[in-house]
Amino acid sequence: MKTKITEVEKTISTTDITHFEEQTNRSLPENLKQLFLKYNGGVIEKTEEEYDFFSIKYGDLKMEDMINTLQVVEQIIPEEYLPFANSPVGHIITFSLSDDDSSGKIFLFRHDDLEPILISNSLEEFLGVSSINDF
Template identity: 30%
Template sequence: MKFLQLSKKLTYEELKEVENQLGVSFTPNFRDHYVKYNGGYPVNRNYLWPDGVKTRINHFFSIRYKGFTQLEEAYMDLFVIEQILPVGFLPFASDDGGDFFCISTLPDKYNAIFFCDMHHYDAEIFENYFTQLSISFNDFIENLID
């Protein structure tokens, strides 16, 4: 996997500070990814759904440093301020239509990736706008195609 136009490089210590700030625990493969690639555009920008439909990723959010949507700001806006995201979901990328890709920090779905379809937002029933895409961050990355 290759990413273009990355934000400033992160350290594991900086990621730990962000985890403490947000009150979450990133998965090891998510941490490794962000130390290698902080935000940016994946060369393979399309997620291939099981039914063959593709969703084009606009960009992965950056952490700590500007350059792209900042993960911390997106989390504060979507979870704390607007209360669009349910507890346990952390946005890390967006598609071209303003929808989000989130990693779960919930114990029973830890590391699973979900698509947050804002066109079907329902404040009462998050299942109406959240769809699980993969069981892990690595599985999600492996399903990105050109």
């Protein structure tokens, strides 16, 4: 089965992304910006798994809310990881914003062991595409 995103939220603009970056004091990489401009949240359907993809704006699962919960209030995920989805069992999928060699890689944080687990070397690899434009 090819990866696809369904149940997307209302479309956002580059202004919405800029506002998000200012509010959260983070700079999103271009491939993640492209993904949000195409699909603002929803359900990532890949193989036999579905992931809840957080939105920048609109809907029940907003990324800013997840950042506030997981990184500000509970402080269980380091700030250099950007939570962008939940796994089928509720584990957190993150995008590394680090300045080291983990930058751009996708990590899983399990609820029972909050150490980052590398699951993909890039967002494109995680989604099973060569480019976000192909998605």
